[in-house]
Amino acid sequence: MNVFKELITLVAPVFKQMRFNKKGNNFYLDADKNYGVINFQKSRESTKDIVKFTINFGVYSDVLG
Numbered sequence: 001m002n003v004f005k006e007l008i009t010l011v012a013p014v015f016k017q018m019r020f021n022k023k024g025n026n027f028y029l030d031a032d033k034n035y036g037v038i039n040f041q042k043s044r045e046s047t048k049d050i051v052k053f054t055i056n057f058g059v060y061s062d063v064l065g
Contacts, residue, residue, distance in 0.1 A: 003051045004042050011040075033062035 012022055015038065020027040029036040036059050043052035 002048075004040075004046070004053060007051075007053075008040060035060045 008025055012027075015022065015027045018029070019031070020029045020036075020038070022028075025040040025042075027038040037057070039056040039058075041054045041056060043054065046052050
């Protein structure tokens with residue numbers, strides 16, 4: 001298993017405990033018309049030995065939107 005997939009596998013139970021749903025490398029939260037997303041994005045510069053990635057966060061509120 002590659003390191004990036006291992007990371008996703010390790011964090012998935014933590015996010016699940018916080019009520020996030022997983023789809024691919026994305027974790028989604030829907031709470032009272034408020035939405036959150038955490039995305040793990042692997043860099044094209046990653047190699048077999050060095051994995052570079054970015055964690056993107058997004059939040060949206062129906063009330064404020």
